[in-house]
Amino acid sequence: MSHSGVKGKLIAVIGDEDTCTGFLLGGVGELNKKREPNFLVVDKNTSRHDIEETFRGFLKRDDIAIILINQTIAEEIRFVIDTHNEPLPAVLEIPSKDAPYDASKDSILRRAKGMFSSEDMR
Amino acid sequence: MDSTGETEEKLDSILLEFFSTLDDLYKTQSCLNEDMKNGFLQMSRARYNMGAKAIGPSQYDENKMAASVKITVGDDNKGSNVLIINNVSSVKTETSAKDIPVDTVGLRKRNVQKSEQDEEEPVSHDQKELSPKEETVSVNKKLFPNPLNWFGVLVPQSLRHSQTSFKQAVEHSVKIANLKLKIEGLRQDYINCMGLNFKEKLKLVNDE
Numbered sequence: 001m002s003h004s005g006v007k008g009k010l011i012a013v014i015g016d017e018d019t020c021t022g023f024l025l026g027g028v029g030e031l032n033k034k035r036e037p038n039f040l041v042v043d044k045n046t047s048r049h050d051i052e053e054t055f056r057g058f059l060k061r062d063d064i065a066i067i068l069i070n071q072t073i074a075e076e077i078r079f080v081i082d083t084h085n086e087p088l089p090a091v092l093e094i095p096s097k098d099a100p101y102d103a104s105k106d107s108i109l110r111r112a113k114g115m116f117s118s119e120d121m122r
Numbered sequence: 123m124d125s126t127g128e129t130e131e132k133l134d135s136i137l138l139e140f141f142s143t144l145d146d147l148y149k150t151q152s153c154l155n156e157d158m159k160n161g162f163l164q165m166s167r168a169r170y171n172m173g174a175k176a177i178g179p180s181q182y183d184e185n186k187m188a189a190s191v192k193i194t195v196g197d198d199n200k201g202s203n204v205l206i207i208n209n210v211s212s213v214k215t216e217t218s219a220k221d222i223p224v225d226t227v228g229l230r231k232r233n234v235q236k237s238e239q240d241e242e243e244p245v246s247h248d249q250k251e252l253s254p255k256e257e258t259v260s261v262n263k264k265l266f267p268n269p270l271n272w273f274g275v276l277v278p279q280s281l282r283h284s285q286t287s288f289k290q291a292v293e294h295s296v297k298i299a300n301l302k303l304k305i306e307g308l309r310q311d312y313i314n315c316m317g318l319n320f321k322e323k324l325k326l327v328n329d330e
Contacts, residue, residue, distance in 0.1 A: 008194040008195075009192060011295070020179065021178065022162070022165060024182065025269045026285065027191045027266070027292070029189060030188055035189075041179045066193060087303055088195065088203060088254055092299055094291075108302050110139075
């Protein structure tokens with residue numbers, strides 16, 4: 001797993017420059033034994049494919065418990081996030097510097113809203 | 123009829139719990155938004171002071187990167203997962219709490235030294251106790267270098283404030299993850315109960 005002294009799983013971050021820098025300042029950053037980081041800095045040159053691959057990679061890693069992702073970036077790979085039904089790793093959508101958080105776009109909250117729709121009765 | 127009533131009561135209790143959890147989730151989410159907003163603002167101030175390229179991914183020191191915040195996955199009584207935050211600062215506070223009595227003992231003995239000659243043994247005992255304390259602190263520093271140092275030794279106060287805000291944001295995000303896990307569990311329970319309720323009602327209609 002990881003090489004630091006604290007036991008447990010990691011928090012991964014996919015976000016813009018400021019979000020990643022902020023959470024790394026908060027002490028979540030780490031490289032695993034394969035020198036793979038638990039964060040991805042998304043800029044205007046990062047392709048959707050790269051984001052999707054990194055997200056899928058984080059989902060497969062067993063040393064990650066939470067994936068934090070900017071909601072604007074989550075919108076780009078919504079189809080991947082919607083298909084993730086496992087409790088762990090938990091995917092959290094967070095605001096970015098440019099765009100505030102919108103609860104109506106959140107995958108889990110939209111799923112919870114579905115409790116009261118007729119689709120779940122079938 | 124009794125079983126239908128029980129299921130409906132269970133449905134009601136699940137719904138009430140669901141809405142109270144949702145309320146907590148919205149509150150925690152607004153706290154997270156506020157923390158991140160403050161963090162971004164302070165980071166921008168620090169960037170204004172230090173220069174545009176002084177704070178960014180190019181400054182990350184990947185060789186010394188080690189997570190000081192980790193998550194332990196536990197189980198609650200209902201069988202669902204609970205995420206517990208596990209960070210170095212809590213370890214540090216534990217050690218510092220242990221160190222306080224050692225310091226007070228040392229001070230007391232310092233006063234005794236002036237009057238008596240028999241203190242050589244307690245003083246040496248003190249030194250023995252102090253040396254491991256220093257070691258633990260240095261080990262902590264080596265294992266978990268402060269990410270602030272990536273951006274320089276004398277960083278502006280605003281960057282320190284930004285770090286504090288993001289540390290709080292990490293704590294809030296773990297709380298949100300727990301609440302979302304709970305909501306997901308309640309949703310599954312609700313769907314199961316609704317199915318059960320529907321089947322019971324169908325059975326009643328068929329019997330009639």
